[in-house]
Amino acid sequence: MAIESITIDKFENEKVNKDNLPDDSGTLKKKVGFKVVDDNGGVFIVDRYLDIVDGKTDDEYSKDAYDLAKTAIDDWQNSLVNIGKKFNPENGKIE
DSSP: OOEEEEEEEEEEEEEEOTTSOBOTTSEEEEEEEEEEEETTSOEEEEEEEEEOOTTOOHHHHHHHHHHHHHHHHHHHHHHTTTTTOOEETTTTEEO
16 A cells, blocks of 8 residues: 555644643644555544744654654555455465
8 A cells, every 4th residue: 555645734832741742831833743644545644743933834744743743654654554355264374
């Protein structure tokens, strides 16, 4: 399965705690979220929080967030490799 599209579905500042959970007394960070759609219609949503840096562009935040999310996106794709394949109990193999 191949990725059909990656779109930004969140781009906002949010106060979060050390675990990146919303917290009004937390640190203000840039939240960048992606919606990843594969060619089978599967959807994966992933968010990343980045330190806010003066002068950093939206493109730079997006690139940094994508770099941090890449492993999660790859893991999601890899988890779908056997979906839809048949299992043959006679020989114990996925076909």
